[in-house]
Amino acid sequence: MSLKTIEAAPGFKDYLPQEYKDLIDDGPFLKQRKVSELGSFKEAIEEHPMCSGCAMTLFIRLVYVGLPSIENTVICGTAGCGRLAISQGAVPFVYGNYGDTNAVATGIKRGLDIRFKEQNKDVVVMAGDGGLADIGFHAVMHSWFRKEKFTTIMLDNEVYGNTGGQDSGMTQKGMVMKMAPTGKKFEKMDMLGLAKTAGVAYTARLAPTNPTRVANTVRKAVLIAREVGPTFIQAYTSCNIEYAIPTPKVMDDARAVEKDRYQFVEYFSDEAKAYWDDSEKERKRLRKAAKQSG
Amino acid sequence: MSEEVKESTEPHVRKDDPRSHVLSDPASKPEDIEEKKGAAAQRVVDPDYLFLEAPREKEFITGSEAAKESIRRANVDIAIAYPITPQSETMQQVGYLYAEGYIRDYYRGEEEIGVMSAVAGASRAGVRVLTATAGPGLMRGIEAIAAWPGGRLPSVLLVMCRVVNAPLAIQPDNVEISYLLNAGGIVLHGENQQDFYDYPLIAFMVSEKPEVSLPAAVAVDGFFVTHARNWVSMPAEDLKLPMRDCYHEAVPMMDNENPPIRIARDAPIQKSNFISYQMHAAWQQEIWAAQERSKKWLSRWLRGLIEVVNPKAKTMIVASGSAVSQSREAVRQATERGLDVGLIKIKSIRPFPTQELNEALDHAEKIVVPEFNYIGWLSKELKAAIDRTDRVFAGPRVYGGMTMPTEMIIDAITNSK
Numbered sequence: 001m002s003l004k005t006i007e008a009a010p011g012f013k014d015y016l017p018q019e020y021k022d023l024i025d026d027g028p029f030l031k032q033r034k035v036s037e038l039g040s041f042k043e044a045i046e047e048h049p050m051c052s053g054c055a056m057t058l059f060i061r062l063v064y065v066g067l068p069s070i071e072n073t074v075i076c077g078t079a080g081c082g083r084l085a086i087s088q089g090a091v092p093f094v095y096g097n098y099g100d101t102n103a104v105a106t107g108i109k110r111g112l113d114i115r116f117k118e119q120n121k122d123v124v125v126m127a128g129d130g131g132l133a134d135i136g137f138h139a140v141m142h143s144w145f146r147k148e149k150f151t152t153i154m155l156d157n158e159v160y161g162n163t164g165g166q167d168s169g170m171t172q173k174g175m176v177m178k179m180a181p182t183g184k185k186f187e188k189m190d191m192l193g194l195a196k197t198a199g200v201a202y203t204a205r206l207a208p209t210n211p212t213r214v215a216n217t218v219r220k221a222v223l224i225a226r227e228v229g230p231t232f233i234q235a236y237t238s239c240n241i242e243y244a245i246p247t248p249k250v251m252d253d254a255r256a257v258e259k260d261r262y263q264f265v266e267y268f269s270d271e272a273k274a275y276w277d278d279s280e281k282e283r284k285r286l287r288k289a290a291k292q293s294g
Numbered sequence: 295m296s297e298e299v300k301e302s303t304e305p306h307v308r309k310d311d312p313r314s315h316v317l318s319d320p321a322s323k324p325e326d327i328e329e330k331k332g333a334a335a336q337r338v339v340d341p342d343y344l345f346l347e348a349p350r351e352k353e354f355i356t357g358s359e360a361a362k363e364s365i366r367r368a369n370v371d372i373a374i375a376y377p378i379t380p381q382s383e384t385m386q387q388v389g390y391l392y393a394e395g396y397i398r399d400y401y402r403g404e405e406e407i408g409v410m411s412a413v414a415g416a417s418r419a420g421v422r423v424l425t426a427t428a429g430p431g432l433m434r435g436i437e438a439i440a441a442w443p444g445g446r447l448p449s450v451l452l453v454m455c456r457v458v459n460a461p462l463a464i465q466p467d468n469v470e471i472s473y474l475l476n477a478g479g480i481v482l483h484g485e486n487q488q489d490f491y492d493y494p495l496i497a498f499m500v501s502e503k504p505e506v507s508l509p510a511a512v513a514v515d516g517f518f519v520t521h522a523r524n525w526v527s528m529p530a531e532d533l534k535l536p537m538r539d540c541y542h543e544a545v546p547m548m549d550n551e552n553p554p555i556r557i558a559r560d561a562p563i564q565k566s567n568f569i570s571y572q573m574h575a576a577w578q579q580e581i582w583a584a585q586e587r588s589k590k591w592l593s594r595w596l597r598g599l600i601e602v603v604n605p606k607a608k609t610m611i612v613a614s615g616s617a618v619s620q621s622r623e624a625v626r627q628a629t630e631r632g633l634d635v636g637l638i639k640i641k642s643i644r645p646f647p648t649q650e651l652n653e654a655l656d657h658a659e660k661i662v663v664p665e666f667n668y669i670g671w672l673s674k675e676l677k678a679a680i681d682r683t684d685r686v687f688a689g690p691r692v693y694g695g696m697t698m699p700t701e702m703i704i705d706a707i708t709n710s711k
Contacts, residue, residue: 005551074548076415092548094418097441100411103403107374107415107423112549114371114398114421121549139411142404 003030003071019046023090028064029071032219035062035211044070045089050081053247055254056155056237059208060085063126063153066218067091073122073222074112076105078136080128081162081239082155099135101125102143102152109150122222123150129170130160133189137169144198147229151221154191154232157239165242177242191234192265201229201272205265207236207258209251217266220276227279228272236262315343317536332395333369336534341499345492345595348529357519360491360526361426361452362387365397368450368498369534371421372399376409379464380516381428381454388424406431410438410451417447417509420540420547422498426452428516432470433458436477442509443478443581446545448501448538450494451479453513454520455615455666457694465695466516468615471643472671478581480510480588481644482596483614487524489641490514495535496595506588507544508581513643515616515666518697544584585645592642599647600638602654604629607636609707610658612651612676614640617664617698624664624703635707640672648679661686662706668693 007024008016022042023029033041044064050057060082067073076094077083078101087093096104105123112121125132132140132154140152159177160166167177169189176183195203202224204217214235221231238245238253245253258264268276318338339348344367355363361384365373373392375385392400398421403409409425416423427435432453442449455468474481480500482493490512497510514520546552593599603625611621618639628635638654640647655661663673663686673688680686690702 072550074550092550094415094548096411096414097437100407100414100438103408103411104415104418106408107372107412107417108419108548109415110372110399110401110412111416111419111421111423115419115549138404139408142408146401 027090032068033065035065035215038065038211044091045085048085048088050085051241053240053245053250054081054237055208055240055250056082056157057085059155059214059235059237060089060126062208062211062214063124063218064089064091066215066222067122067124068219068222069120069122072120073124074108076101076108076123076125076127078127078131079162080131080155080160081157082126082128084162086126099131099137100139101127101131101136102139102148105150106143106146106148109148120226122226124222125150125152126155127153128161128168129154129156129158130168133169133191141194141198144195144200144230144232147199149225149229151218151225151231151233153218153221154234155237156234157237157242158188159239159242161239161242191232192267195232196267199229199269200232201225201269202231202276203234203267204232205234205262207254207262207264209254209258210264213264223279224268224272224276228269228275231272315340315347320532332391333397333534334395336367336532338369338536339533341495341535341595344529344533344535345496346597348533350527350529352525352527354523355487355526356383356521356523357487357490357514358384358387358521360487361494362391363526363528363531364491364494365424366391366531367529367534368424368495369422369537370397370424371538372416373397373424374401374403374409374412374416375425376403376406376427376431378406378428378431380456380466380520381426381431381452384452384454384520385426388426406435407438410435410442413449413451414438414442414445414447417442417449418445418548420538420549422502422538423449424452424494425449426454428454429456429458429464429470430462432473436473439474439479439509440477444577446507446543446584447509448498448507448543449509450497450501451509451511452494453511454516455513456516463695464516466518466616467667467693467695468513468515468665469667469669469671469693471513472667472669474511474513475644475671475675478578478585479508479644480506480585480592480642482510482512482592482641483643484512484514484519484641485615485618485639486514486519487522487526490519491526491528493596493641496592498535499595500588500591502538502543503588503591504542504544506584506591508584508588513615518616589642589645589647592645596641598650599642599645600640600650600654602636602638604634604636605654606657607634608658609633609635609660609662610655611635611637611662611664611703611707612640612655612672613637613664614643614672615666617666620698620700621664621703624700624707627700628704628707631704633704633707643672643675646675646679651676652680655680655685658685660707662703663688664698664703664706665689665691666693666698667691
């Protein structure tokens with residue numbers, strides 16, 4: 001996409017909402033923004049209807065910063081809390097049927113690849129633990145087995161938050177939830193292990209405690225998906241409502257859970273590792289060349 | 295064909311230019327043509343020419359092969375397959391077309407809800423997409439299928455009807471069409487192998503019209519059509535339809551090439567307020583209005599939404615699908631016996647040809663509706679569309695895979711009321 005596509009026609013700009021003008025003049029398009037720049041540019045998402053203190057919203061905000069080519073990205077989501085924020089973002093968003101994300105993303109990615117041979121079009125699935133590990137599980141797994149070239153990001157709040165607090169496959173064993181009245185009977189699903197088994201090129205698990213790491217991980221996952229194969233990020237994005245975390249303590253909880261059972265891990269397939277190392281070298285060389293040329 | 299349609303039908307072949315129907319030729323150099331296979335060696339022609347004017351030759355082929363020949367000429371970008379009897383053979387044949395270079399992408403999906411969801415994705419991306427299913431597969435995919443019209447997603451779904459309910463069976467029975475009636479998409483019901491060649495091509499073009507922008511299903515009765523051979527007349531295989539023109543449709547593509555940038559095309563409108571109610575109400579109205587607008591194109595290319603045999607007969611049979619073929623034979627036998635019997639073939643179930651049926655049945659004293667399903671969805675549709683419904687004899691019916699002996703239809707003609 002060229003910036004010209006979104007620029008207003010002469011004379012018309014004055015009549016556009018300020019928010020739109022800001023996105024064109026000082027938005028995230030056609031340049032890689034950094035976490036350190038937050039607050040100094042117009043973000044892809046600002047207003048949203050999420051709960052006060054929601055860690056998921058912080059994470060989604062960071063995802064938008066990390067996307068390597070936000071102007072050429074399509075996001076697929078499904079029912080759940082996350083889409084309430086994602087649908088407010090300045091990125092095309094498909095809100096499909098229940099648990100259809102990775103099948104829809106397959107169709108979009110393949111369709112865009114047919115139509116845009118010379119241009120990268122990134123497709124990113126961003127949906128909850130219920131959407132991806134339960135109802136959308138088969139589509140997630142098969143998109144991985146088929147080696148579909150898009151990124152899947154799980155907003156893992158370990159609960160069906162939007163429907164009011166039912167347990168998901170990603171809820172920890174023993175938790176008493178609305179549909180686990182005597183405590184959940186089985187372990188949290190090992191999606192990282194499943195991703196590895198399915199041959200996912202790059203897998204990462206993290207909590208939103210380190211914003212730069214979140215953005216860098218997203219960028220890495222999308223770039224590897226573009227060139228190598230499916231990538232998966234599993235992010236702890238707590239539900240402070242259903243887990244009764246006091247709003248000021250949300251980040252304390254994130255740090256505690258990270259330390260306890262949600263440490264940052266990443267896994268590269270051999271092919272993804274080779275690609276990433278090469279592209280890092282190339283980026284360093286370009287940066288050096290740019291510095292030398294002043 | 296109504297007057298209104300005639301007015302909009304301009305001749306596409308200019309008398310002074312015999313090649314005016316050709317929209318683009320294959321690679322110009324002969325050596326390139328030799329190198330290029332499949333779609334690259336085809337000429338893009340005007341749909342009017344392909345459907346109505348191009349010279350045709352007859353072949354004795356199965357319904358699955360007829361569908362394959364249809365898809366060969368359909369300029370399909372991506373076909374997504376999943377096996378289920380009696381559909382599998384068709385999508386295998388479509389796979390061969392991919393291998394031969396006629397289709398740009400093809401894969402076997404994980405199961406039907408995955409396939410139907412991927413169809414939605416591909417259609418949103420702006421490419422021409424095909425899939426097919428049957429019976430329980432349609433049931434499995436129907437959550438996604440019922441959401442296509444609301445997404446204004448052009449596509450073609452081939453439906454090879456079979457039993458859907460328990461006990462499980464693979465036999466032909468077209469009850470599954472009743473589940474598509476209220477989904478919002480176009481539904482054509484083909485009678486035979488010829489229709490299974492013609493209808494998918496027409497369905498693609500109607501589906502993608504800017505004022506329509508709806509998915510289209512082409513149903514035929516399984517086995518009777520898919521696995522049996524019949525004569526099918528077809529234009530040359532080096533002709534194909536124009537590609538999908540996705541920027542001339544009802545909604546923007548999800549390709550980041552459409553301003554404005556802030557597109558949540560499927561914005562959740564689940565809030566309980568009057569704006570949400572109004573949005574959803576208007577959206578539904580628009581889908582059914584688009585169905586009405588599709589009639590113009592369907593009439594033109596199907597040569598009418600209905601076909602009428604013996605239009606003045608006092609007893610009229612109204613049928614769709616394989617029941618039409620049996621009824622044709624029943625009309626022949628009844629006429630031999632001196633009975634005054636006519637037949638209406640309904641080609642398009644959605645949109646339903648209400649006006650055409652009222653006109654064609656106004657004089658009828660008795661209307662017989664033979665069906666290949668137990669619940670009789672067509673007779674219910676018909677009764678809701680015409681007046682003096684006491685004229686309708688809602689049967690005969692066969693189901694569970696049986697064919698319909700012509701004697702059953704003649705009994706209904708002679709014995710009812």
